[in-house]
């Protein structure tokens with residue numbers, strides 16, 4: 001089923017970047033991961049309070065907080081703890097057998113799970129069947145190894161949109177978050193394929209706003225307006 005729009009999430013744990021992107025009026029969510037949290041310079045004990053800050057800043061919007069647990073039991077415990085931090089926290093788990101089992105339990109409790117590190121359609125199908133609310137296929141990392149990330153995303157979009165996921169999670173739907181987005185080209189391709197969401201790092205988001213011809217056009221509008229003013 002096609003979504004009403006393609007939503008923009010920001011892929012960062014940096015509060016200033018999130019606040020600025022939110023001020024643009026087109027932000028629909030936030031995704032974070034351990035590497036993005038590490039980039040903020042945050043300490044281990046500040047991780048959960050930091051996620052609460054993001055969740056408050058983006059009240060009502062889904063904010064993915066990633067678990068670093070390794071066993072199913074630990075993932076369930078951490079998932080419950082993260083989900084209890086704020087109503088808009090989505091528990092992010094990397095696909096593996098332990099995480100599928102944890103997703104099944106968490107989804108049955110009404111907790112939203114975003115299954116990440118998806119690199120194939122079967123992985124996405126397994127995640128959705130286990131109860132994931134979101135699946136996150138990666139684009140850029142395919143390009144890094146000389147493969148076609150867009151073609152892989154096309155497979156994921158097609159197979160997920162082939163089915164009705166009612167009864168699998170609390171919202172009865174699975175949304176595809178295109179992740180590892182590096183460029184405006186990736187955003188265009190994600191939208192062309194009908195992915196529900198593109199989660200975009202702040203630098204790439206800014207590149208999506210800019211275009212050299214926009215800058216050129218603006219400069220000439222300004223110059224011409226100065227001429228109008230000077231002629232008064």
Ligand SMILES: O=C(CO)[C@@H](O)[C@H](O)[C@H](O)[C@H](O)COP(=O)(O)O
Pocket residue numbers: 011031032033064092114116117136140141177179180181199
């Ligand atoms: O999985 C999600 C969103 O659900 C992302 O946060 C994901 O972790 C990131 O897009 C990637 O890890 C970023 O990867 P990259 O820019 O290093 O390729």
